[in-house]
Amino acid sequence: MTRQNKHILFLSLFLLMTSVMDNLNSQNKVELLSGEVSYITGQNVYVKFGSTQKIEKGDTLYTMKNEVRVPALLVMHLSSMSCLCVPIGDNTFKVGDILLATIKEKTVFPIHEKDIIEKDINEQALSKVGDKSNRRSRRSDFSGRLSLSSYSTFAEADQYNSHRYRYRLSMDAKNISDSKVSFETYLSFTHKSGEWDRVKDNLSDALKIYSLALKYDFNEATSLWTGRKINPKIANVGAVDGFQFQKQWNSLYTGVVVGSRPDYEDYGFNPDLLEYGAYIGHQSKVTNGFAQSSFAIFEQRNAGNIDRRFVYLQHSNSIIKDVTLFSSMELDLYKLEDGTDKTELNLIGLYVSLRYRFSGKISLFGSYDNRKNVIYYKTFQNYADEIIQQSSRQGYRFRLNYKPIKYMNLGFSAGTRSRDEDPRANNTLSANVTYSSVPFINASFTLNGNMMQTGYLDGQVFGGRLSKNLLNGKLYSVLNYRWVKFDYVNTSTQLKQSIGEVDLSYHFNKKLYMSVNFEATFQEENNSNRLYLNLRKKF
Template sequence: MLRMPSEREKLMKKVKPAITIFFLFVGSLLSAQDGVVTGQVSFVTSNNIYVRFENTASIKVGDSLRLDGKTGSPCLLVSSMSSTSCVCVPLFDCGAEKGAKVTFIPPTGQRKVVAEEKIVPSSLRDTVELAEEDPVYLQEIRARISASTYSLVSNDRADRHRLMSRLSIDADHINDSKVSADVYLNFRQIFDEPTSNLQNTSLLRVYNFSVGYDASPTLNLLLGRNINPKISSLGAIDGLQAEKQFGNSYVGLLVGSRPDIFNFGYNPDLLEYGAYYGFNTNSKNINAQTTLGLIEQRGNGDIDRRYAYVQHTSTLSKNLNFFTSAELDLYSKVDYTTKNELRLTSLYSSLRYRFSKAVNLMVSYDTRKRIIYYETYRTDLDQLLDDDLARQGIRGRMNFRPFKNILTGFSYSKRFQSDQQNKSDNIYGYLTLSHTPFMDGRTSFSYNRNESNYLLSNIASVRHSRSFFYDRLYTDLYYRLVQYNYSNITDNLLQHYMGADVSYNINRTLLFSITGEFSMYNDSKNYRVYTRLVQRFHSKHKR
């Protein structure tokens, strides 16, 4: 007799598949979590993110990692690894920072974890472990050395002869280290006749001579003489400078001295120190940098000058460029009486707009008062304060390219001050043919007119240049006619200048040039010769 299944058996038959699926699902989750590995971001560069683990035996190149606290898909892709570290490429907008927690969750069906250490080439292991401590710095050295001579031979005055040389070195991360160097100096030797009244015939000027050290990717130290681009109006600084980055912001400190005002040498009596703060703005439509600072300068221990400054530069939508800088003095000392008065000593602003590839416009305005150092110029204070007028100026320039081979433009500038002294009006225009008909080469015509309190000048010139031998040889011919009309002289002074320049690229880094010029006015005849030899160097290590 066939037995019919009971109700309980029928229910178990229906539930059993669901129970089986449930336990398989839970088991898969437990299995997936069984290989979870946690680590921490140890270093961040512009291209890679380094993560340290206790052991990377369960991770393979190509696996993805998650940031703790980040929802959604994994955002780090493993590109290389050692036994305890992974070098990762950020995916999407990862935003990983040093110290952030990282999790690796093996996918379903992950291979069985082997506790033994992976066999990794020692070179890769060393590279990854080194990168956890320091970024990979790459050496790049740019250098330029030049020597030139200048000679003037005249029929009615003493001959003049000069020898000049310049050296500039920009060495970043020497030998792939954290150390950099910056050098810029020039030397001039004068060979005038013994009757010359010159006090110094040998002049050495050192503008930059410093060593930098990247203590970390966000902390830079600088020792020596250097011109800080964020406070360029301060000029050269002899001493120690430090700058720390905080994301888009930065803070800088400096302590040192000013170069000597007479020979530009080192003078520890001209102590100066200060601090600055700035921030960068980088977005799709604007790139900007703003710096605010406070500087105090001393002379023989006493306050010479104390002032605040601001410097801003920005680019809007790639067509509009704006720059401004200002200095505001905060201290004065007259007749032994000190005051904390505000005095605007400098303001400069410029705006450049590119309407199209064919038209661009630039306008600028500046106002400047004479800077007063109350200790250095203590005996001349009365005269300096009487002449405390703002010398102002405006300028506008527009360039056009009406046709492919024609470029033209004009500019107007005006200088003025309240007492009507030192005023000047200047008008300039030019026309350039980039391909001269029937002659080849480039031809330019220009005219300049300047009118001041004591002089009216008109200058017209024409210049033709052309290259040969695949641009290795460059020639330049010019003629310039100059007319001077002085207010205290009845006759106009007319001068003629004719010259030629030949430059030859001996190789890609070595250039030699020679320029000859003849000028005359009335019975005076002058011959000038200028020679120049330039050697450039460039060394760059690649990854």
């Protein structure tokens, strides 16, 4: 057996022996997505992520220096797994460098008739309050998914070619054998071709365990989780390694959490990052939907020292017909100033979103976001010592969806985000029109345009997308084209690109799925191609 075959066999056995749950949408608010520099041109840096779903144009990518996040790259353009970026300041990079991106919700324009609701990350985790599928049940239920994928880059310069492989397994086993015990877990294993020694040197670099928890239901109202678990009632806290106890009385619930945070560098287990807290909340069904409020107080430590102490308040409701409201607020209670502990109330985050459906044809969404950098006084003590004033990001976003006639959808979106240190605000304006039943070919066609203004450039992206179901719906095909133009502020530099994409997805049956995505980027120099393959099996 060759060495490569041994690796494949090892990974297959490893995955088959592990169980996990697919619940990665909610991450710790201060957790960062890790990406890697995959390709460099004279003007741009390409950073590859597992997914760019939570990254937006105009966002900043960071490097870590002496435990301090340092702004390094500005995101100019996105594909499904890669960011095209420009350096900030005099930063230089090489292929393989690690960059970090904060998790944010990405605006998604609907291309089908079903309206897509934009939500904050915590709103997503708590949006299933009234869902019948989320109610308690003593019946045994099992679901799982195994995913194998590869991501390859082919560039004119051989040194930029790369091949990455990712294996994911998820499982959710509720009330095993009709018992009071449930189990959930999710993991991802990633490695790069020709770099197996790197995996052996640092397994945590390749293996990420996002959830691994066991639950015991004392009765229908009382439960205990142990292991690594993201609690949707306190989603902003993120994953907790420890114990989570919850008790419910009709519409009132309360809980206690004791454990530790995942390591901020490799997401591994770190008992030094102790945290504990409690929460209380109320949820109920109302005439037009649901109403829910929650309050949590937490203290987080590092090697015994106070790292952070904060409270979190959240409210969401659909009391008014056709109106959905979500709001969250986070306040720090602890401050370390000149080596002295202080108790001081400080607003760290405020987020409010409102959605109103005027009729079946038109809906309006708006949000306000005002969040500051969260300071962990011991984890990032060098950073905290240098801070004079916390950086605050203010953002407004609006989206209007309109369906003037059958099969046609129009979308308009505008947003602005700014911080005190930004040269100028990040402004975006987007529009799209979709016709979901093109005559003669029975396909869906979308035209879209995006204009942006950031502190570093003015940009325009225009494109068209044609999608069609083939082979009685088993094969879904997409042709996509984008034209990109960026004019950089304070320089004569300009970037022009043409990006073509072909996406084919085939459903062998309800449980087996395969997709092939090919993307080609053309510019004056350093053209490149990317190929993404994915095979997914449900069980």
